[in-house]
Amino acid sequence: MENKVFRIAVGADHAGYAYKSLIAHHLRELGHEVIDFGTYSTEPVDYPLVGFKVGEAVANEECDRGVLVCGSSLGIAMAANKVKGVRAAPVAEPYSARLSRQHNDCNVICFAERLTGWEMVQECLRVWLQTEAEGGRHARRVKEIDDYGSGKTPSAPEVKCSAREIGREIGQPADVRS
Numbered sequence: 001m002e003n004k005v006f007r008i009a010v011g012a013d014h015a016g017y018a019y020k021s022l023i024a025h026h027l028r029e030l031g032h033e034v035i036d037f038g039t040y041s042t043e044p045v046d047y048p049l050v051g052f053k054v055g056e057a058v059a060n061e062e063c064d065r066g067v068l069v070c071g072s073s074l075g076i077a078m079a080a081n082k083v084k085g086v087r088a089a090p091v092a093e094p095y096s097a098r099l100s101r102q103h104n105d106c107n108v109i110c111f112a113e114r115l116t117g118w119e120m121v122q123e124c125l126r127v128w129l130q131t132e133a134e135g136g137r138h139a140r141r142v143k144e145i146d147d148y149g150s151g152k153t154p155s156a157p158e159v160k161c162s163a164r165e166i167g168r169e170i171g172q173p174a175d176v177r178s
Contacts, residue, residue, distance in 0.1 A: 003030075003130065009063035011037035011054040012113075013047035013076065016069025019113040019121060023067055026122060030129075035063055051079025051088075058107050059085035066108035067125070073112035080108050084149050087142065092116045097124040101131035103138045 008027055012020035017039055024034045037053040039045045047070045054066040066088070070076040073090035080088035088108035089100040092115065100106035109128050111121050133139070147153075 005031050005033070006064040006129065007033040007035065007062075009035050009037055009054040009057040009066040010068075011050040011066070011076075012039060012069040013050055013071075014039055014042045014044050015047075015071035016076070016111070016113045017042050019069045019111060019118070020067075022118065023069065023111075023121065023125065026125070027067070032129075047076045048079035048082075051076045052083060055080040055083030055086040055088065055108060059083050064107075065129075068108060068110045069113050070110070071112060071114040073110040073115070077108075077110040080110070085146065087145065091124050091128070093120065094123050094127045097128040098131050101128055102134045103141075105133035105138070105142045 010020055010024050010027070020036075020039075024036055027034050035057065037057065038050060051068055054063075054068055057063040058066045066080070066086075068076045068080055068088065073092070077088045077090045080086050086108055087104055087106050088110055089096070089104065089106045090110045090112065091097045091100060092112065097109065100109065106128070109124070111124070116124075133142075
């Protein structure tokens with residue numbers, strides 16, 4: 001796949017400020033347009049507010065994709081995922097970066113500054129930016145996620161028995177399943 005140029009929203013809380021700055025610079029060097037939603041220092045800031053801003057920029061199509069950073073990548077991903085139309089994934093290695101795009105059409109990638117090395121972040125970004133969503137059965141599943149976020153309940157396959165019955169089928173005693 002040839003390299004596409006994206007308009008990318010970036011954001012971080014104070015624990016992700018250093019990587020956010022490096023990521024913004026790195027993306028610009030690769031030719032992408034970067035919109036920086038803060039934070040702009042190491043002064044404490046609540047990660048949900050930044051996650052919402054970047055998520056809204058992506059959901060409203062102001063930006064093609066988003067990159068978020070906090071200490072663990074978890075809280076900021078949860079915040080971004082509250083924005084309708086956002087599919088944010090915390091990523092720490094290239095395999096997950098690739099699958100987040102191929103199978104889940106991830107539009108916001110999240111990194112943990114306290115847990116992931118800079119070289120790994122760069123490799124994950126490279127893979128994520130170069131990977132297309134596969135479509136097909138994966139597109140159907142992504143639509144189910146998006147529909148649920150819009151208040152629509154996707155139809156689920158009929159469940160043939162309860163979890164307790166499934167436990168019996170695989171030979172687990174009742175007290176183990178509590």
